Amino acid sequence: xxxxxxxxxxxxxxxxxxxxxxxxxxxxxxxxxxxxxxxxxxxxxxxxxxxxxxxxxxxxxxxxxxxxxxxxxxxxxxxxxxxxxxxx
Numbered sequence: 001x002x003x004x005x006x007x008x009x010x011x012x013x014x015x016x017x018x019x020x021x022x023x024x025x026x027x028x029x030x031x032x033x034x035x036x037x038x039x040x041x042x043x044x045x046x047x048x049x050x051x052x053x054x055x056x057x058x059x060x061x062x063x064x065x066x067x068x069x070x071x072x073x074x075x076x077x078x079x080x081x082x083x084x085x086x087x088x
Contacts, residue, residue, distance in 0.1 A: 028054050035054075
């Protein structure tokens with residue numbers, strides 16, 4: 001295995017992981033930011049007020065983007081397994 005191949009494989013792994021994480025973490029972070037702003041404005045400091053909406057947002061994001069995430073991961077793993085004979 002050459003160094004450039006290893007770097008290319010690592011790059012594909014990190015970009016795939018980043019893309020998948022952003023689909024769940026992005027909306028969750030936006031909801032958390034909106035709730036934090038609402039808490040500052042209203043001075044309501046209830047802990048469940050921040051946790052429950054973020055949990056619901058993460059679950060909805062996984063339900064909505066789940067099939068696409070599974071296709072991306074399956075495609076990545078298929079390419080990885082099919083490229084094994086060409087590595088050596």
